[in-house]
Amino acid sequence: MISLTFLTADGTRIDTEARPGVSLMEAARNASVPGILAECGGACSCSTCHVYVEPGFAGLLPPASEGELDLLDFVCEPDPERSRLSCQITLTEALSGLTVTVPERQG
Amino acid sequence: MRPIAIVGAGQAGSALAAKLRALGHDGPIKLIGAEPVPPYQRPPLSKKYLLGELERDRLYLRPETFYAENGIELITGTRVAALEAAEKVLLLKDGTRLACAAIALCTGADPIRLPPALGGALGGVYTMRNLADAEAMAPEFREGARVLIVGGGYIGLEAAAVAASKGLRVTLVEMAPRILARVACTETASWFRALHESHDVKIREGTGLSELRGSQGRVSHARLSDGTEIAVDFVIVGIGVRPGTELAEAAGLTIDNGIRTDAFGATSAPGIFAAGDCASFPHQGCRIRLESVPNAIDQAEAVAAAMLGQGVPYVARPWFWSDQYDVKLQIAGLNSGHDTVVVRPGDRPGSQSHWYFAGPKLLALDAMNDPRAYMTGKRLIEAGLSPERNALADPAIPLKSLPLSEPVEAL
Numbered sequence: 479m480i481s482l483t484f485l486t487a488d489g490t491r492i493d494t495e496a497r498p499g500v501s502l503m504e505a506a507r508n509a510s511v512p513g514i515l516a517e518c519g520g521a522c523s524c525s526t527c528h529v530y531v532e533p534g535f536a537g538l539l540p541p542a543s544e545g546e547l548d549l550l551d552f553v554c555e556p557d558p559e560r561s562r563l564s565c566q567i568t569l570t571e572a573l574s575g576l577t578v579t580v581p582e583r584q585g
Numbered sequence: 586m587r588p589i590a591i592v593g594a595g596q597a598g599s600a601l602a603a604k605l606r607a608l609g610h611d612g613p614i615k616l617i618g619a620e621p622v623p624p625y626q627r628p629p630l631s632k633k634y635l636l637g638e639l640e641r642d643r644l645y646l647r648p649e650t651f652y653a654e655n656g657i658e659l660i661t662g663t664r665v666a667a668l669e670a671a672e673k674v675l676l677l678k679d680g681t682r683l684a685c686a687a688i689a690l691c692t693g694a695d696p697i698r699l700p701p702a703l704g705g706a707l708g709g710v711y712t713m714r715n716l717a718d719a720e721a722m723a724p725e726f727r728e729g730a731r732v733l734i735v736g737g738g739y740i741g742l743e744a745a746a747v748a749a750s751k752g753l754r755v756t757l758v759e760m761a762p763r764i765l766a767r768v769a770c771t772e773t774a775s776w777f778r779a780l781h782e783s784h785d786v787k788i789r790e791g792t793g794l795s796e797l798r799g800s801q802g803r804v805s806h807a808r809l810s811d812g813t814e815i816a817v818d819f820v821i822v823g824i825g826v827r828p829g830t831e832l833a834e835a836a837g838l839t840i841d842n843g844i845r846t847d848a849f850g851a852t853s854a855p856g857i858f859a860a861g862d863c864a865s866f867p868h869q870g871c872r873i874r875l876e877s878v879p880n881a882i883d884q885a886e887a888v889a890a891a892m893l894g895q896g897v898p899y900v901a902r903p904w905f906w907s908d909q910y911d912v913k914l915q916i917a918g919l920n921s922g923h924d925t926v927v928v929r930p931g932d933r934p935g936s937q938s939h940w941y942f943a944g945p946k947l948l949a950l951d952a953m954n955d956p957r958a959y960m961t962g963k964r965l966i967e968a969g970l971s972p973e974r975n976a977l978a979d980p981a982i983p984l985k986s987l988p989l990s991e992p993v994e995a996l
């Protein structure tokens with residue numbers, strides 16, 4: 479199992495675990511993390527699964543596709559260093575300990 | 586204490602239940618669904634799930650434990666047989682009478698089936714709405730199998746894409762003069778026709794299905810409206826849906842292209858609300874009904890607030906997506922009433938967007954592999970702004986620099 483931490487906009491810390499192969503968005507959904515809407519269910523179409531990845535992990539993640547980068551340009555308060563769409567991050571054991579912050583607003 | 590009951594445990598029903606809790610409602614909530622599974626996403630049924638790229642539990646909208654943890658009584662595999670509107674009573678299939686404080690109808694839509702007289706009851710003939718449908722047809726997706734897809738809407742085209750990707754021999758018939766006739770412009774239809782033809786899908790437009798024939802109860806041939814007959818191994822019927830109004834209609838609620846609701850989701854019967862594919866609602870001076878996930882969620886959440894007396898009028902911000910092969914289509918707005926379509930080539934090979942206008946006013950756009958165009962267009966539509974059409978057609982002018990106007994009325 480891969481351990482994960484979500485920090486929500488109001489400062490709550492949610493620690494959870496996920497199996498390899500699911501996406502970070504699905505892990506958030508399974509842990510009922512508020513603020514990750516994921517309207518398109520992971521189709522890289524809606525950008526409502528935006529998260530900020532804590533520095534230090536960015537290098538471990540698979541690089542964002544052009545489509546993801548395009549959507550990230552339009553999210554609320556993008557951060558070029560830390561913004562990712564959580565549905566586009568497939569979890570692997572190497573990502574255990576990953577910490578991400580949920581933005582105040584999606585869309 | 587009488588519960589709030591939600592009929593239909595789909596996309597809208599589950600969003601409504603969750604929102605009632607999120608808004609602080611602490612009374613009992615019953616979420617009653619006919620299907621034997623917890624609420625799940627339908628879009629992957631004709632996409633990744635059909636391709637075999639997604640396990641079943643990844644379709645679920647929320648973990649199975651979510652409902653109990655949030656005090657939501659999820660009752661699956663149970664069809665509500667009748668509604669007594671004046672008393673706000675639900676009759677369940679097993680005879681239980683359930684008296685409710687308020688009721689939300691989130692009954693979705695039912696696929697239109699091929700009549701048995703035309704071969705609709707033969708084995709190997711499928712519709713595509715439920716998880717059970719997708720699971721039943723999955724074993725048919727064997728390399729080399731001959732599939733006939735009836736109906737060239739998004740679901741039919743997505744099924745065609747999955748079948749072609751898995752090496753099936755695909756024929757798609759569309760009775761209208763072209764595919765996507767009800768939902769998109771000729772430019773978008775042509776774009777997708779070319780895409781499918783490049784994957785060896787045979788698209789026959791202006792051609793209906795006359796009859797399916799079979800032997801030993803299983804489909805083997807299809808006779809088409811042009812008189813030709815083709816051999817088939819199985820058939821997917823994707824000719825649209827009817828809103829799930831049965832329960833409401835029998836209870837005497839007003840039906841008007843779906844269960845008629847006002848801007849708060851209230852039906853014609855006090856204390857009874859509706860949301861999602863089954864409900865029609867006022868929108869910019871007209872009455873519309875949408876069949877999409879974003880509408881199901883947003884409307885359900887608006888109705889949850891209204892049921893708790895905290896309602897504000899629901900304003901739809903329509904959008905939709907479709908995945909076919911490696912093409913991502915994103916649609917924003919509603920194109921009905923358009924008189925021109927502006928084609929804008931994208932920045933990358935294979936990307937393009939089609940912008941629908943009524944006079945100078947931007948109504949909608951279809952963006953193929955062009956999320957930038959989609960996001961730009963969506964924001965403009967929601968803000969009531971319209972780009973100048975000639976500038977839009979010129980890919981040398983960046984999206985961010987398009988001259989904008991604020992047309993008052995569509996011409």
Ligand SMILES: Cc1cc2nc3c(=O)[nH]c(=O)nc-3n(C[C@H](O)[C@H](O)[C@H](O)COP(=O)(O)OP(=O)(O)OC[C@H]3O[C@@H](n4cnc5c(N)ncnc54)[C@H](O)[C@@H]3O)c2cc1C
Pocket residue numbers: 592593594595596597598617618619620626627628629630631663664665666691692693694713714715740829832860861862863875876877878879881904905906907908
């Ligand atoms: C194959 C497919 C692909 C799709 N792709 C997309 C897409 O890419 N993007 C998009 O935005 N939308 C897509 N959609 C549409 C989207 O799934 C629907 O708009 C959405 O599911 C509507 O939610 P709903 O809750 O209104 O209805 P549903 O999700 O259909 O839920 C209604 C539920 O109510 C139950 N029910 C009905 N009557 C009763 C009763 N009397 N008692 C108890 N239960 C009852 C039904 O069994 C059903 O489970 C797709 C749909 C399909 C079928």
Ligand code: FES
Pocket residue numbers: 503515516517518519520521522523524525526527563564565566
């Ligand atoms: S869930 Fe829609 S883009 Fe990630």
